[in-house]
Amino acid sequence: MKREDATRQLLPTVVPGVREVGAAERQPDGSQIFLTTRWEKLLDAARKNSLWPFPFGTACCAIEFMSVVMSHYDLARFGAEVVRFSPRQSDLLIVAGTVTDKMAPVLVRIYEQMAEPKYVISMGACACTGGFYRAYHVVQGIDEFIPVDVYVPGCPPTPEALLRGVVRLQEMIGSGETQYQRNVAAQKAAASVGE
Amino acid sequence: MGTREQRLAAIRKSFPDEALVAEVPGGDLQTFRVDRKVLVDLARHLKDDPDLDFKLLLDVCGVDYPERAERFESVYHLSSLTHGHRIRLKVPMPADAPVVPSVYPVWRSADWFEREAFDLMGILFSGHPNLKRILCHPAFQGHALRKDYDPGQRWLLREGEQDEPVWARAVQEDEDHFETQVLNLGPSHPASHGTLRTVVRLDGEVITQAETEIGYLHRCFEKMAESHTWNQVIPYTDRLNYCSSMMNGVGYALAVEKLLGVEAPPRAQSIRIILSELSRVMDHIVDIGANLNDIGAMTPFLYMYEAREELYTVLEACCGSRLTMSYVRVGGVSHDVPADFGEGVRFILKRVPQLVADMERLITENRIFRQRTEGVGKLSSEDAIDWGWTGPCLRACGVPFDVRKSYPYMGYDQLDFKVPIAHGGDTFARYLVRVEEIKQSLRIVEQALEAMPPGPIIISDHNVALPAKEKVYTEMESLIWHFKLVMEGMKVPAGEVYGFTEAANGELGYYIVSDGSGKPYRIKVRPPCFAIFQAYPHMLKGHMIPDAVAILGSLNVIAGELDR
Numbered sequence: 001m002k003r004e005d006a007t008r009q010l011l012p013t014v015v016p017g018v019r020e021v022g023a024a025e026r027q028p029d030g031s032q033i034f035l036t037t038r039w040e041k042l043l044d045a046a047r048k049n050s051l052w053p054f055p056f057g058t059a060c061c062a063i064e065f066m067s068v069v070m071s072h073y074d075l076a077r078f079g080a081e082v083v084r085f086s087p088r089q090s091d092l093l094i095v096a097g098t099v100t101d102k103m104a105p106v107l108v109r110i111y112e113q114m115a116e117p118k119y120v121i122s123m124g125a126c127a128c129t130g131g132f133y134r135a136y137h138v139v140q141g142i143d144e145f146i147p148v149d150v151y152v153p154g155c156p157p158t159p160e161a162l163l164r165g166v167v168r169l170q171e172m173i174g175s176g177e178t179q180y181q182r183n184v185a186a187q188k189a190a191a192s193v194g195e
Numbered sequence: 196m197g198t199r200e201q202r203l204a205a206i207r208k209s210f211p212d213e214a215l216v217a218e219v220p221g222g223d224l225q226t227f228r229v230d231r232k233v234l235v236d237l238a239r240h241l242k243d244d245p246d247l248d249f250k251l252l253l254d255v256c257g258v259d260y261p262e263r264a265e266r267f268e269s270v271y272h273l274s275s276l277t278h279g280h281r282i283r284l285k286v287p288m289p290a291d292a293p294v295v296p297s298v299y300p301v302w303r304s305a306d307w308f309e310r311e312a313f314d315l316m317g318i319l320f321s322g323h324p325n326l327k328r329i330l331c332h333p334a335f336q337g338h339a340l341r342k343d344y345d346p347g348q349r350w351l352l353r354e355g356e357q358d359e360p361v362w363a364r365a366v367q368e369d370e371d372h373f374e375t376q377v378l379n380l381g382p383s384h385p386a387s388h389g390t391l392r393t394v395v396r397l398d399g400e401v402i403t404q405a406e407t408e409i410g411y412l413h414r415c416f417e418k419m420a421e422s423h424t425w426n427q428v429i430p431y432t433d434r435l436n437y438c439s440s441m442m443n444g445v446g447y448a449l450a451v452e453k454l455l456g457v458e459a460p461p462r463a464q465s466i467r468i469i470l471s472e473l474s475r476v477m478d479h480i481v482d483i484g485a486n487l488n489d490i491g492a493m494t495p496f497l498y499m500y501e502a503r504e505e506l507y508t509v510l511e512a513c514c515g516s517r518l519t520m521s522y523v524r525v526g527g528v529s530h531d532v533p534a535d536f537g538e539g540v541r542f543i544l545k546r547v548p549q550l551v552a553d554m555e556r557l558i559t560e561n562r563i564f565r566q567r568t569e570g571v572g573k574l575s576s577e578d579a580i581d582w583g584w585t586g587p588c589l590r591a592c593g594v595p596f597d598v599r600k601s602y603p604y605m606g607y608d609q610l611d612f613k614v615p616i617a618h619g620g621d622t623f624a625r626y627l628v629r630v631e632e633i634k635q636s637l638r639i640v641e642q643a644l645e646a647m648p649p650g651p652i653i654i655s656d657h658n659v660a661l662p663a664k665e666k667v668y669t670e671m672e673s674l675i676w677h678f679k680l681v682m683e684g685m686k687v688p689a690g691e692v693y694g695f696t697e698a699a700n701g702e703l704g705y706y707i708v709s710d711g712s713g714k715p716y717r718i719k720v721r722p723p724c725f726a727i728f729q730a731y732p733h734m735l736k737g738h739m740i741p742d743a744v745a746i747l748g749s750l751n752v753i754a755g756e757l758d759r
């Protein structure tokens with residue numbers, strides 16, 4: 001399907017020039033409703049408001065992640081409550097807890113199994129930097145192995161902090177700042193230089 | 196409880212030679228130095244002689260003394276549930292031949308403990324059926340807890356180098372096994388509770404063989420402890436069993452206090468009791484909730500989590516942190532409780548039973564739940580003791596062993612509570628015991644709160660505890676104490692101690708060796724779920740995969756404590 005056709009299906013009435021806007025869509029003053037956007041923007045808006053997290057919970061931070069999902073803090077308010085334990089079904093990897101050298105290949109594999117676009121939140125001091133485990137079996141920050149979008153500090157971060165991290169990720173998706181989006185943009189730029 | 200002399204006499208009956216089995220005078224526990232030649236015979240004798248009856252092997256660990264002629268020492272802690280006595284065995288061995296016979300044939304609980312000592316200390320246990328690394332990954336070089344190992348030295352593990360049981364690679368395709376397959380559960384699996392991995396062989400749907408792999412959360416607690424001062428270790432202890440962090444800190448502080456010969460003031464003790472019991476409630480709540488969640492009952496988890504949030508509120512008011520409290524100090528606690536502490540706790544005492552009752556109404560008589568759990572993961576009391584089980588899981592097998600009753604500490608003997616047991620030994624029994632323990636813990640909290648005395652919350656001995664902040668600002672002497680404690684840490688007299696408390700999962704032991712300096716020489720944690728989890732692959736045989744999930748949840752394996 002061509003992109004224009006897809007747009008037409010998605011937004012049959014509000015995209016100008018695609019179809020005559022009916023009387024019902026007119027404002028009270030008689031003017032027509034217009035909404036113009038770019039296709040990518042539209043997708044990003046959809047993506048950021050329905051994140052499906054994969055909780056890669058290894059340690060204490062995973063307990064606080066549970067608190068965030070439960071009714072008291074309720075991640076659902078931010079459109080991210082569909083927790084999935086299959087990397088194929090999720091687009092947000094939340095690494096909650098210490099990652100050891102033994103676990104690192106597993107983490108990388110799971111990250112690679114996720115379909116694009118994918119985002120990563122590193123929750124807690126351990127995932128961000130190794131925390132206070134400066135030791136022989138602990139990865140000193142998961143960004144040794146996978147790209148990270150949002151670092152949430154704390155040991156463990158309070159639920160509010162993680163919620164803030166999710167909101168920050170949404171903002172970043174909206175403005176095209178995530179690692180994935182920047183990579184895509186860089187690839188496009190490289191391709192256009194090549195042309 | 197026999198005397199030291201009686202136990203010695205019972206041992207001398209069969210081991211008269213002083214050169215082979217010698218008693219080490221003094222110490223917190225009766226200690227014997229054993230020649231490795233007779234270790235297994237002695238072990239048999241200790242287990243089978245009715246006067247000794249050491250059926251429970253609590254812990255095996257290695258200690259490294261580089262300057263001694265016999266560099267390594269393998270240390271065993273034994274307990275008798277019938278007589279209530281305990282001893283420690285020490286087997287020295289030279290650096291060039293760190294070999295000691297395995298006691299696995301006598302006590303099966305030695306299985307993983309010996310593998311751990313091999314992994315971290317490089318002690319070879321001859322005769323062990325499966326002596327390979329357990330916590331560190333297979334590409335790891337060297338033995339991390341040796342004193343000459345640099346704490347920061349990492350080794351990378353690449354994809355494809357992970358360990359796989361030998362039997363899992365073998366193909367089984369004959370007439371009888373045309374439907375067998377090997378299935379890998381974890382380490383990232385919704386029911387794997389963090390980071391556990393189980394490899395099973397299935398015949399149709401039935402598990403015929405299983406092996407577990409742990410160590411995915413090995414955060415080097417014991418090595419870290421050796422490079423921090425005594426009080427700096429407390430935040431690390433919080434992260435052992437992170438579902439009930441308070442109790443780890445209490446156990447550690449009690450052990451160090453035992454070595455120092457001090458005791459925390461009564462108010463601190465009662466704060467510790469109240470918060471420990473609330474932590475136990477929290478731990479059981481998460482365990483029951485997660486277990487039910489895994490077998491398909493989501494709703495109770497939501498009820499249980501509400502209770503947990505209420506508990507968090509009280510804990511946060513005390514120390515500023517919800518989960519990792521770091522509230523205990525050697526000699527007391529860091530702050531006094533807030534003024535509205537009593538109110539908060541009384542609210543919990545009212546609210547939590549309601550939520551538990553709601554959950555019980557939904558679950559205890561629920562037919563699906565009963566069918567999923569009754570008779571599933573059954574273990575006899577003899578097997579449970581043989582595997583080194585303690586805590587609620589052992590009590591669910593009908594053994595009324597609870598450290599709070601058998602070896603009371605912090606004034607638990609002043610409080611009126613019961614030790615619930617069940618006889619099924621199965622997943623359902625473990626659920627029942629935990630639910631009842633929640634109620635008993637709340638009873639303890641109620642009494643301790645009523646009896647909470649006023650007074651100081653930390654001892655005034657400034658070799659151990661920091662002086663009050665106002666005094667540091669105004670008095671020269673206090674400033675000096677403060678400076679010395681912060682810069683050098685407290686000095687704990689040389690010696691060793693095994694401190695043990697009843698944590699949420701069972702007996703949490705700290706074997707601490709001090710050389711008199713400002714830092715621990717060696718800390719070995721005896722994590723309760725380590726012993727419990729080693730029985731898991733053996734319990735799986737004959738069950739199906741969904742049962743494996745139900746059993747795992749009921750054992751309450753916390754990776755932080757398991758792997759340390």
Ligand code: SF4
Pocket residue numbers: 059060061062096097098123124125126127131154155156157434519
């Ligand atoms: S950051 Fe702190 S709470 Fe989180 S996993 Fe690490 S030690 Fe645990």
